Amino acid sequence: MNAFVLPGGKVFVFTGIMPICQDEDGLAAVLGHEIAHVVARHPAERMSNSFLTIGLAFVVAALFDVSGQIPSMLLNLVYGLPNSRTQEAEADTIGLMMMSKACFNPEAAVKLWGRMQKAEKGSPPQFISTHPSSYNRMEALSEKLPKAEAEYEASGCSIPSRYMPGFRQAYDTYDAYGSHDSLDSYIW
Numbered sequence: 737m738n739a740f741v742l743p744g745g746k747v748f749v750f751t752g753i754m755p756i757c758q759d760e761d762g763l764a765a766v767l768g769h770e771i772a773h774v775v776a777r778h779p780a781e782r783m784s785n786s787f788l789t790i791g792l793a794f795v796v797a798a799l800f801d802v803s804g805q806i807p808s809m810l811l812n813l814v815y816g817l818p819n820s821r822t823q824e825a826e827a828d829t830i831g832l833m834m835m836s837k838a839c840f841n842p843e844a845a846v847k848l849w850g851r852m853q854k855a856e857k858g859s860p861p862q863f864i865s866t867h868p869s870s871y872n873r874m875e876a877l878s879e880k881l882p883k884a885e886a887e888y889e890a891s892g893c894s895i896p897s898r899y900m901p902g903f904r905q906a907y908d909t910y911d912a913y914g915s916h917d918s919l920d921s922y923i924w
Contacts, residue, residue: 737855741770743779756851761835761844768831768838768845776830778823821868828873832884839893842884849874 737756739749747770749763757763773779828845836842853870868876888894 737852739766739770741773741779745774745779747771747774756848756855758848758851759844761841762848762851764835764838764840765831765845765848768835768840769827770831772827772830772834773823775834776823776826778827781823825868825873825876828868828877829880832877832880833887836884836887836893837891839888839891842881842888845884846874846877846881849877 737750737752739747739753741747747767749766749770753766754763757766832842832845835845849870853874856870859869
């Protein structure tokens with residue numbers, strides 16, 4: 737149940753996350769989040785920050801610990817992980833707004849993290865994780881939902897969505913009959 741982006745901007749989505757997504761809107765939440773990492777240049781930030789972290793670890797290791805393991809772990813805990821969680825939260829927010837502008841239901845992002853929380857088993861406490869907890873992500877996105885819904889409305893997305901049930905019914909009918917002729921006689 738994962739998705740990620742590489743520094744070159746390539747986005748990867750594992751099929752294991754599809755049941756958590758459930759539909760196009762859930763997948764849009766995942767893709768919006770990953771694309772937001774690219775837009776915000778998070779991979780480049782991580783690479784730049786890793787040079788700083790490695791340099792500080794060497795200095796502290798030279799002064800206090802020959803192995804470098806303890807300073808490296810402490811720097812990661814105090815600096816690396818909180819910075820990573822900040823980037824994840826920023827990508828959640830940017831992704832939420834992007835999916836809203838692209839006419840995907842912003843509520844799906846909140847629901848996605850609710851399903852993710854139920855699916856997670858044995859996840860580490862947030863303070864030792866690179867990501868915010870699913871619960872915290874759900875709460876943060878819930879707070880931003882009014883702005884995302886306003887963006888959804890401003891983009892004119894609510895007008896076509898009113899007709900989606902009719903389109904889905906027509907598609908399902910077409911699929912059941914298997915041809916345009918049958919569908920035409922059914923509708924007319």
